[in-house]
Amino acid sequence: MSYQERYDYFRRAAEEALRAALPGDVPEPLRSAMQYSLLAGGKRLRPVLLLAAYNLLCEDITPALPFAAALEMVHTYSLIHDDLPAMDNDDLRRGKPTCHKVYGEGMAVLAGDGLLSLAFETMAASQHPRAFAAMKELALRCGTRGMVAGQCADLTAEEKGGSEELLHYIHLHKTADLLTAPIVMGLTLAGADEGLLAAGRAYGRHMGVAFQIIDDILDVVGSEAVLGKHIGKDAEENKCTWVSVYGMEKARQDAAKYTQAAEDSLSAMGEKANFLKTLARQALVRVQ
């Protein structure tokens, strides 16, 4: 399989798992609001990362699918809440009106809450012998020292002023934590040893920081039509980004540097890791 075929294979498997994981007996309009945001498309990057990491050690990815679905639920919940007027106040996401624009703010809060709960419900129902360890990893990475901590830092960066320390904190937690979780969860579920887990953690951290730098760059030079969201918002809102702190030139250099570091983290694994290396490299191509 080519890189793209492999990506599409993982993505399609994750989307089927997502459809299967959304219960039929959720009351309306909650179910529609969750489904609207969950099935709005997107790259399914986090599920793909989890399945690729799992696939490094296990041929059959079926047992990992509930965890892939759970990751996308957590990612989607964070987008729904992040788009709220009280947070980033976005009305466009993945080329469509945001959840609160369609279903109202109250229902958008509940849809996010519901998706976070459903993520844990889905993992707990999986019967995978290593489910507990994977849930623990996700709870840590998405929580008050992980993604939610990064969101807090991002939301308050304007008042605090954009220091380098704060910038690194935001990129590590707002973004890299939920890109490291899939790798660690996939490897954990597959029974990886500590050496491989450490390599996976390093890959996730570097790749995650690179992704957020790339996102910062695209918010300045990207196309709304391609990205499916408004651009130029970071500058408008005085956000603490790699571009605002270091300038565009160094942002491009650092995106390349972190991408290289991500690839290097997997060097001991040889050709098996080609998919994950290419994945990191493909993101960088968008800003070169």
Place this chain on the structure above:
Amino acid sequence: MSYQERYDYFRRAAEEALRAALPGDVPEPLRSAMQYSLLAGGKRLRPVLLLAAYNLLCEDITPALPFAAALEMVHTYSLIHDDLPAMDNDDLRRGKPTCHKVYGEGMAVLAGDGLLSLAFETMAASQHPRAFAAMKELALRCGTRGMVAGQCADLTAEEKGGSEELLHYIHLHKTADLLTAPIVMGLTLAGADEGLLAAGRAYGRHMGVAFQIIDDILDVVGSEAVLGKHIGKDAEENKCTWVSVYGMEKARQDAAKYTQAAEDSLSAMGEKANFLKTLARQALVRVQ
């Protein structure tokens, strides 16, 4: 120990566990916002229920404390989000300004998200051999077929018109699910058999419905000073309550009926269950 001494013993143990479970390295103002709502007092009913259920079978309640803390985190997160302007729009809770009044709406959304994540993180860190089963129970009861489903039904009841069916759905899920979860989790952690679990489930369901009926009654006849929140809001907002659907007379009768059913659920357990029976009865006293 008297009933009240026993209640205070469980409550104090839960409050210590809550303090211990709030990590020091959460960024500000997220940590303060979470702490503000989490340590604002309250009856700690859900932790007390869990510890009492656990204590039916196990003398030392220490291993159950992380789960008691997790329940209060989930309850507190639901209050913070429920109080938001887009939801119930309350500015007073437990006699103090609500979280979003003090920390802003964005931070209140994040504080709720953080507490829900921290609940799962706390349980996952507990090392209890039955932690997984307890997490599964909580995920189900707080999620899209549990508490969040009840919140959705409550939020949309006005448009849908207050049918009996909808009323029962709201009371079962908005309230009873998160009062049943502590009983089932406590019993599960203590290694209860299916017979005892079934009795616990029945107790939680009946007691939970009774509690919400009592809450509905107090919103009409209660005192703001005693309750620490605004009253009369249900009628103002045309909420679907036991009083609005059945009238005050039947609401009082049904509160007593469900309380009796809760007590009867535990009849096979004899004197050991006296604390839980009294707890249900004590709530009823407030509206008699």
